[in-house]
Amino acid sequence: MSTVYGPVPSWRFGRSLGIDVVVPPKTCSFNCIYCQLGRTKVKLSNPAEFKNYVTTNDVERDLEKYLADIDVNSIDVVTFSGSGEPTLNPDIGDIVECVRRLTSGKVPIVLLTNSSLLYRDDIRRKVARFDVVVAKLDAGDEKTYRIINRPIKDAPDIEAIKESIEKLKKEMNGRLMTQTMFLYTDFDFTNCEGEPLTNLMNALVDIEPDTIQIDTPYRPGGEKFLKPASVDELRTIAKRFEDFMEKMNVHSELWVFGVHDKRGRKVAWKEHVSVSDEIMELLKRRPCRIVDIADSIGISYSETLKSIKNLLQKSLIIKRISSNGEKYYYPV
Ligand code: SF4
Incomplete structure (x- = not known):
């Protein structure tokens, strides 16, 4: 790892x-x-x-x-x-x-x-x-x-x-x-x-x-x-x-929290070896929302959604809902 x-x-x-x-x-x-x-x-x-x-x-x-x-x-x-x-x-x-x-x-x-x-x-x-x-x-x-x-x-x-x-x-x-x-x-x-x-x-x-x-x-x-x-x-x-x-x-x-918020800016990646692997590595350390994953990996929201659906289908990740109704993804 x-x-x-x-x-x-x-x-x-x-x-x-x-x-x-x-x-x-x-x-x-x-x-x-x-x-x-x-x-x-x-x-x-x-x-x-x-x-x-x-x-x-x-x-x-x-x-x-x-x-x-x-x-x-x-x-x-x-x-x-x-x-x-x-x-x-x-x-x-x-x-x-x-x-x-x-x-x-x-x-x-x-x-x-x-x-x-x-x-x-x-x-x-x-x-x-x-x-x-x-x-x-x-x-x-x-x-x-x-x-x-x-x-x-x-x-x-x-x-x-x-x-x-x-x-x-x-x-x-x-x-x-x-x-x-x-x-x-x-x-x-x-x-x-x-x-x-x-x-x-x-x-x-x-x-x-x-x-x-x-x-x-x-x-x-x-x-x-x-x-x-x-x-x-x-x-x-x-x-x-x-x-x-x-x-x-x-x-x-x-x-x-909820007042000061520095999230929401994209990371610039020079190249991706495997987006799925990069998402898995990220989620192992930090449960994230779709928007967080898109910003971290530096890809579009729709591309992230596609990868997440794929990882859910393979049962590699699960979804949990936070107290304020937001969806977070976790590795299995
Ligand atoms: S939050 Fe978890 S890792 Fe951090 S101090 Fe508490 S038990 Fe340790």
Whole structure:
């Protein structure tokens, strides 16, 4: 399986070329209730125990091949994400330098991390090499953290995570962003209001990231008891943040799902070896709508529809409907 995928459409960053430094099976220190990759298969919190991890050579080989097929000027960012927690890869510091060299420093390099290893000085030193770090913070208190992220046994507690994100902000030269998934559940728990929201606002004001991303698990997947927040609910939460930040004299920018949207621009491909294979590679890492696939692969809507029908007939993919009625395609 290639360690490079996409480019995937991202509401936050636009056309995002993915680097997967974990690759399946999903390996993570969390088992989040909303994870679109399903439940965590390999539970790990120590990079030294990571067996058969992706090496710098693997990424170099795959990225060189990819850059021969797509126009690098039609990518907005390169994002380290994929099949688990990227900071578990012991080579991540070298890999980011390799990606910077191959893209000639033209494209910002983004890391999506669950923040669970940032308490370690050695990991923060590697992470500080990225242009943008998006640190997950779904909770400001231990109870909410345990319900949403379901950390594995050796993962740090929420206080250590909050402190480590604050430390990283002081140490890095790039931009620090946080991402919070706001959600509801069938068992009367939510982080959209009450104490969980107040604790989150306090934590984020202490960190004062450059950008606070207000997100929700809008794609189907994750646990059945989960319900995403609506865009109106996210706007209400954003207003609470704005008022609180003004009171506390904090100046983080807010990006709100459904309001800020950088999707919708096509990637320019120089050539296609196999459109079906490219669609399959994309969907293995990111469930997508038809329009997302058309933009990512750089082909027309009608051509995409034809390929999707073909893949459905062969039972290689399935369709699921999101809470707002949109059709997403998943690999079987
Ligand atoms: S941290 Fe990311 S990969 Fe790990 S379980 Fe949560 S959402 Fe999934």
